[in-house]
Amino acid sequence: MSKVLIIGCGGVGSVAAHKCAQNSGVFDEICIASRSIKKCDELKDKISGKTSAKISTAQVDANDINALVNLIEKFNPDVVMNLALPYQDLKIMEACLRTKKNYLDTANYEPENAAKFEYREQWAFDEKFKNAGITAVLGCGFDPGVSGIFTAYALKHHFDEIETLDILDCNAGDHGYPFATNFNPEINIREVTANGCYFENGQFIETEPMEIKRVYNFPEIGQKDMYLLYHEELESLAKNIPGIKRIRFFMTFGQSYLTHLKCLENVGMTSIKPIDFNGQKIVPLQFLKAVLPDPASLGSRTVGKTNIGCIIHGKKDGKPRDYYVYNVCDHQKCFREVGSQAISYTTGVPAMIGAAMLATGEWNLKGVRNVEEFNPDPFMDALNKFGLSWIETFSPEIVE
Numbered sequence: 022m023s024k025v026l027i028i029g030c031g032g033v034g035s036v037a038a039h040k041c042a043q044n045s046g047v048f049d050e051i052c053i054a055s056r057s058i059k060k061c062d063e064l065k066d067k068i069s070g071k072t073s074a075k076i077s078t079a080q081v082d083a084n085d086i087n088a089l090v091n092l093i094e095k096f097n098p099d100v101v102m103n104l105a106l107p108y109q110d111l112k113i114m115e116a117c118l119r120t121k122k123n124y125l126d127t128a129n130y131e132p133e134n135a136a137k138f139e140y141r142e143q144w145a146f147d148e149k150f151k152n153a154g155i156t157a158v159l160g161c162g163f164d165p166g167v168s169g170i171f172t173a174y175a176l177k178h179h180f181d182e183i184e185t186l187d188i189l190d191c192n193a194g195d196h197g198y199p200f201a202t203n204f205n206p207e208i209n210i211r212e213v214t215a216n217g218c219y220f221e222n223g224q225f226i227e228t229e230p231m232e233i234k235r236v237y238n239f240p241e242i243g244q245k246d247m248y249l250l251y252h253e254e255l256e257s258l259a260k261n262i263p264g265i266k267r268i269r270f271f272m273t274f275g276q277s278y279l280t281h282l283k284c285l286e287n288v289g290m291t292s293i294k295p296i297d298f299n300g301q302k303i304v305p306l307q308f309l310k311a312v313l314p315d316p317a318s319l320g321s322r323t324v325g326k327t328n329i330g331c332i333i334h335g336k337k338d339g340k341p342r343d344y345y346v347y348n349v350c351d352h353q354k355c356f357r358e359v360g361s362q363a364i365s366y367t368t369g370v371p372a373m374i375g376a377a378m379l380a381t382g383e384w385n386l387k388g389v390r391n392v393e394e395f396n397p398d399p400f401m402d403a404l405n406k407f408g409l410s411w412i413e414t415f416s417p418e419i420v421e
């Protein structure tokens with residue numbers, strides 16, 4: 022039996038806590054810790070009574086390494102799940118290193134004052150984690166996360182060689198607001214206003230934001246516009262999938278979202294440069310986050326489905342092969358189960374599964390690892406068991 026410490030009690034942390042509680046065969050003690058203990062206590066009240074796992078809560082500022090170390094030493098978890106914000110990744114990894122505890126996150130490190138993300142600073146912990154005999158699993162949400170697991174599974178079972186990979190992320194959910202984001206608005210807007218980028222023939226090629234558009238007919242959803250974005254798993258998959266020639270990531274956006282975003286960008290509201298306002302410094306994007314709906318509050322009003330998956334082209338036994346593996350998730354079904362919309366659900370479930378893989382020793386490679394480095398099979402089985410069943414086809418529609 023294992024103990025898990027969940028840091029961060031927003032949309033994703035809340036789903037992960039529900040799911041750890043459902044998996045009480047693995048997790049018999051769960052501590053939910055965040056900046057505000059009130060949210061943790063409210064969540065504890067919702068979950069307790071539905072599980073045999075013992076649940077506790079704690080207040081912690083994840084920017085304070087000593088406070089993290091104290092909490093980890095006191096609770097003594099087998100795994101620390103970092104479901105706070107990407108800004109805290111390095112601090113939480115350092116605290117895990119000092120206490121020799123396994124670490125898992127769903128988003129790679131981003132400095133607060135620069136909208137750029139890369140694995141370099143997290144991968145730099147590798148030797149130290151290996152020497153300490155512990156594991157860090159990076160990027161274990163849906164994308165990154167299941168996108169890497171799907172690719173590793175395809176390589177293990179269906180291909181001798183993968184040539185191209187397209188990761189397609191479609192959210193056809195409707196929350197009824199003219200503009201809102203489905204996960205932390207600050208992180209989401211930083212991601213989608215950045216330049217696009219894809220990997221081809223050993224190089225990363227930059228595009229203007231939203232420069233490359235395609236239309237795709239998503240199973241169970243229908244035709245949607247999707248745009249090429251840079252996404253962090255491109256960096257790890259380019260390194261970990263031998264011989265891969267091209268990796269692209271596409272995300273769907275509705276016209277209303279794009280029009281609002283352009284307007285907010287044009288007036289300077291998406292900037293992360295501090296400005297003077299009434300005698301104090303404020304960051305426009307942080308102010309925007311404060312006036313937008315809290316993603317955790319969208320669950321009850323979001324209807325429709327998500328479809329996230331990987332289209333892979335390569336060779337098996339010398340013959341060309343196409344393969345598409347995807348999950349379809351229904352926003353209202355997620356809400357009925359755990360009180361959250363599908364974006365938090367599709368992130369929180371894989372985070373719990375990754376933590377269970379570590380806790381049970383199914384995944385036992387030491388050091389700092391991305392999900393595609395592990396055995397995908399028990400993870401794929403657990404996706405079916407814990408609410409994210411997947412579908413595969415060998416005759417997909419191909420993206421130009």
Ligand code: NDP
Pocket residue numbers: 028029030031032033034054055056057060081082083084104105106107109127128160161162163164165166203204205208316317364367368
């Ligand atoms: P939320 O903003 O809803 O939740 C973040 C939580 O972290 C809040 O509870 C917040 O506390 C807490 N927090 C923030 N700063 C600190 C701190 N210094 N110390 C302690 N707690 C802190 O975000 P989401 O749940 O939507 O997203 C969580 C993570 O999941 C993000 O890193 C996001 O990028 C990632 N993600 C990954 C996806 C994937 O597929 N891989 C998809 C979607 C999200 P407070 O309530 O006080 O603000």
